[in-house]
Amino acid sequence: MLRLTSDAAPEMSLPQFCWTDIQRESALELEILTLYDSLRLPLLRYSVSFGVPVADGEDIIQEAFLALFDHLRKGRPRNHLRGWIFRVTHNLALKRCRFHRYQSAWIVWEDFRPEEYVSDELNPEQIAMERERRAKLLAIYKALSENDRRCLQLRAEGLTYREISNVVGASLGAVSNSLARSLSRLALSDQR
Amino acid sequence: MFDHNGHLTDEGLILLIDGEASHASADEALAHCAECLACRSRRTQLEQALATFADLYSSTINPQILEPGLERRAELRAQLATASPKPPAAWLGRLAQSRGYLFSAMAILVFTILALSRTNTFIQNRLPSAQTALRLLPDRALTPGAIQAVDLTEVCLTQPEDLDPAVPLSVRKTVFQEYGMNVAKDNDYQVDYLINPQLGGTRDIRNLWPEPYGSTVWNAHAKDALEDRLQHMVCNRQIDLASAQREIATDWITAYKKYFHADNPA
Numbered sequence A: 001m002l003r004l005t006s007d008a009a010p011e012m013s014l015p016q017f018c019w020t021d022i023q024r025e026s027a028l029e030l031e032i033l034t035l036y037d038s039l040r041l042p043l044l045r046y047s048v049s050f051g052v053p054v055a056d057g058e059d060i061i062q063e064a065f066l067a068l069f070d071h072l073r074k075g076r077p078r079n080h081l082r083g084w085i086f087r088v089t090h091n092l093a094l095k096r097c098r099f100h101r102y103q104s105a106w107i108v109w110e111d112f113r114p115e116e117y118v119s120d121e122l123n124p125e126q127i128a129m130e131r132e133r134r135a136k137l138l139a140i141y142k143a144l145s146e147n148d149r150r151c152l153q154l155r156a157e158g159l160t161y162r163e164i165s166n167v168v169g170a171s172l173g174a175v176s177n178s179l180a181r182s183l184s185r186l187a188l189s190d191q192r
Numbered sequence B: 001m002f003d004h005n006g007h008l009t010d011e012g013l014i015l016l017i018d019g020e021a022s023h024a025s026a027d028e029a030l031a032h033c034a035e036c037l038a039c040r041s042r043r044t045q046l047e048q049a050l051a052t053f054a055d056l057y058s059s060t061i062n063p064q065i066l067e068p069g070l071e072r073r074a075e076l077r078a079q080l081a082t083a084s085p086k087p088p089a090a091w092l093g094r095l096a097q098s099r100g101y102l103f104s105a106m107a108i109l110v111f112t113i114l115a116l117s118r119t120n121t122f123i124q125n126r127l128p129s130a131q132t133a134l135r136l137l138p139d140r141a142l143t144p145g146a147i148q149a150v151d152l153t154e155v156c157l158t159q160p161e162d163l164d165p166a167v168p169l170s171v172r173k174t175v176f177q178e179y180g181m182n183v184a185k186d187n188d189y190q191v192d193y194l195i196n197p198q199l200g201g202t203r204d205i206r207n208l209w210p211e212p213y214g215s216t217v218w219n220a221h222a223k224d225a226l227e228d229r230l231q232h233m234v235c236n237r238q239i240d241l242a243s244a245q246r247e248i249a250t251d252w253i254t255a256y257k258k259y260f261h262a263d264n265p266a
Helices: A008-012 A016-048 A054-073 A081-100 A107-111 A124-143 A146-156 A161-168 A172-191 B010-017 B023-035 B037-058 B069-083 B087-097 B099-118 B121-136 B152-157 B169-178 B183-187 B220-235 B241-250 B252-260
Strands: B189-193 B208-212
Touching (some): A016 A081, A016 A146, A016 B069, A146 A172, A146 B037, B010 B023, B010 B037, B152 B220, B169 B208, B208 B220, B220 B241, B241 B252
């Protein structure tokens, strides 16, 4: 592959409009890769929560970013790109789950050991309490409906209500209701 | 936002926490919270629940799986490059759409052919040397070099005949993709460590690049000789390890000329 740098432009004597095209493509590639760097982990976390294996999750993300590249090359709207890429990942993960008939939507959560993530700075009693607290939250999370879980996860990733509503295909009001329902339960469990 | 007892509902509080309430509603809710202990307390509970969940959720993916991220990134980069339209084709296509540009292009082409025909050696000398230069030194953006902390004793215990650890096929493939090369070139190129492991180089993809076997005197054998020389010099305290790593990573050919006092490998 010929790597085009800005130094190559005068030597190649390409017409200006052509060089602009190349620059635009390169800038777009760079933009996609920068977005990939910042969103890979959140998207991977989200896609594996559907029950797809991590390797499949990585494939889904690649596919989603290629779709984004195509989307932007065609000059389509570039507002709410984060919501857009989450939505594509959501749809691709669902499609793959249906195709491969992945059963559980929380395989990764089952493997999760809350105690591994508790700070060492706490005393043994505090650690035990923290573990218990997190285990309770996890149990509440698992008992939520699939849609509520998705909304909560996307909220935890920092998406706005509008972005969440675009990803899960629900109205703003439904997202707000869902989050209120889920967080009320989590807070209740935390109180006990 | 308020229930029949005059307190904020959970939904109202969450809208407030998330900054999703309208300005008017948010002002009203904040004013209420300032006066109402029960709502302030409930708000804190909801915020804590949300923070704990976010913490739990963010730890569901083990950071160890981030390791192959570079390979996946390289894969995406290669796919993006493939998906991009080929510049020369786009150029010709656009030229064909415009007579003016077509005329200019033809004039440039004729001029170029005339100029090249006057310089017979251009194609034989200049172009091959340019192509070779692309391969002799790694692309610094792709292969800046990567090291791990090593002890001098460790470096000096390694014997010169110790081979570099083999690079797995999947990693070799990724390196070729990064460099936009066909994997079929695997026979002509060795995926080599820029900073060799004996000098503390790691198997990180940023420390690997496709190095030609025999098409030039500046090949893998010459670099091996330099690696041995540098290791010897480091162990004899003629040069410190960091300098050796830096020189081999920056421009190994210049380093070879410097330490072998020769313009070409023996």
